[in-house]
Structures are given as structure tokens and as C-alpha cells.
Amino acid sequence: MKILLTGATGFVGSNILEFLVENHEVDEIYLILRSTSEQNASSRFQDMVAASNTIARHYNKVKLFNGDLSVRNFGLKENEYKFLTQQTNIVIHAAASTQFDLELTEAMKINFDGTKHILDFSEACKEFKHLFYISTAYIVGNYPQVFKESDYNVNQKFENxxxxxxxxxxxxxxxxxxxxHSTIIRPSILIGDSQTGKVQGFKVLYPFIKLIAQKALSIIPCQSEACLNLVPIDYFNLIFSILFKYQLSKNKPSHxxxxxxxxxxxxxxxxxxxxLIEYGCPILNIEAPLLVDPEKLPPQRRRVIKRMFNHYFPYLNRPHLFDNSNTLKVAQHQCPIIGKDIIKNMLNYCCEVGYLNKHR
Structure with missing residues (x-):
């Protein structure tokens, strides 16, 4: 089995890579990495190897290609692209920008154009078997009802x-x-490992946590019943490994x-x-900010608060409901409930690596 993996330096992609290098049925893994203004592709890959004993042990399985998914043929040399189409039979597309504030044209270039080029590549592969595409549950947008796995266009509007x-x-x-042959996997908000708290990148939820830890917020504009759908990365890893095996199996259980x-x-x-506030603030030795219903704030104050919270405001004030019947049929494992221990592990890890500081 020879696999092309995108997004290997990201949170999801790096975890998928660790799974693949230890899979005995996987012979080779091809990575498309883009050079940045700060770091070339080879240096980015070496940082990945240094950060993961698992990847380091199976270094010889991985082959690096310096390319850009937003460009036709990934910007590779003709012989490189041809080699990949002749060798690859499984494609895993995990690359994406998760920035909420990215200009639409730039986000389209990364998330949309990159995916189109992956589809073009998959069609060009001589012995193609399967595409795994990492989407997001938050294509739900502002849809107020339960969003099923079979749902796609439900006349939703988007927040970013x-x-x-x-x-x-x-x-x-x-x-x-x-x-x-394709599988679409839609995770919700991913957080660190449920046992260790380990996370890569500190994105999405983590900047919001940092604002609280820095005592920059005296209030949080949300109702007392506000909630978020959080998934530890180790649960995602478990489900991905099961789906990977299930979707590639020749004899799927008909029942x-x-x-x-x-x-x-x-x-x-x-x-x-x-x-999250009740369990988390004592760990950081800070006073808990108040949860305030934004509709009860004076109009001018509400506008200021809404601008301040900008990208987080919709997620704090709109519960999302998801159905995962298909996943549970195949995997038969439910996600662990986000309780005191998981929150403690998450925050302690952030403090250990210097992302957060405990106040005295």
C-alpha cells in the first residue's frame, strides 16, 4: 500500500502519519510539504521527525516532495508528479487552513483549490483505490437542527x-x-489527548483559552447553558484507524x-x-470570568463585546447538534465525556510547554 498524505505538519495530519508509519500494510508514504518564508519543506519535515519518536523509528517509509497543493500538479516537476500517479493507490487529504479570519480568496485557494487538485491527482493515479478526505462537522454553519452524516446542503449560512x-x-x-471511492470524515473541535493533554499547534479553541488564562476577559458573552462539541485527538485517531481498515476491507459486514x-x-x-470555566480556572489560579447573556447587555456594550469576541461569538451562542450513527455502527466507540480530568490534562500540558502560565 502506497499512500499520498497531505497536511502532515498539521495537528490531524501528523497524527495520521504516526498511525500510517506503524501500519504493516503501508509500504511507502509520500508527503507534499510546502516551503514557507521561514522554513523550507525539508526543514519542516526534520522538525516533525525530531518531535515524534514514532516517525523517527520509521523514517525510511516516508518520502518528501516539496510542493504546493494550491497549484496545478502541486507545482511538482513533471517526473515527480508522474512518479506519484504511478505509485500512489491511497490518498489522504488532511491539509487545510483552519483560520477563521482568512480572506475568502486566500481560504479558497488553500481549502477549495487544494482539494480540486487532489481530486485531479486521484483520477490520474494508475492504481487508485481510495480517497480519505478530512472535512469538518462545522460545514453545518448556522443550521439549527440535528446535522446528520447524510446531510450536506441544508440551506445553512456560514460564519467565516x-x-x-x-x-x-x-x-x-x-x-x-x-x-x-471516497470517505469523508467530519471531526468537530479537536483538542489535546484525553490522557496527556498533548496537542500540536494550539489553534481553534486554544487562543480563546489563552485569553481567559491571561485574565483578559472579565465576562464571556454566552448563556449559562452554552456548550461546545470537543473531541480529544486520541478519539479521532481511534476512529480514523477503524474507518481506514473498514473502508479498505473487501468484505464489509452487510448488517x-x-x-x-x-x-x-x-x-x-x-x-x-x-x-470548562469551573474546572479550569482553579488550575490556572485565576478568577472565573462571568458568563453573561449578550442579549441582556446594553446595545453599545453588546456591540463592543461582539467585536472583541468576533470569530468565537457564533460558537459560544449557538449549540450545534450532530448525529454520528454511521460512525458508531462501524467503530462502536463513543467519545469520552469532557470532564474535570480531561480539562486538567489539557491545561497542565499547555502550562508544561509554556503556552499558558499558572498565576501565583
Missing amino acids: SYEETKYLAEGEVRRGISSL LNISTSTFHVINNQNAMIKD
């Missing part, structure tokens, strides 16, 4: 360029499913009766923001 471009990119994958190739990796119990 991330949601919109991931929705459009998934649409391209869905259109190609008739000709390409499962799964009618779609889309799977939600979500938590069946949302994490209450008041619990």
Missing part, C-alpha cells in the same frame, strides 16, 4: 471563510464519489446497512462552557 470553503471543497469530493460514505467524529455530549 473556513466553514464556507470547507463546505465547497467537500461538495467537490461528493460530486466525485461516483467515479472515485451494518451504511448508506453514506460520510462519518462524523463528534462528542455525543457537548462540553458546557461553565464546566
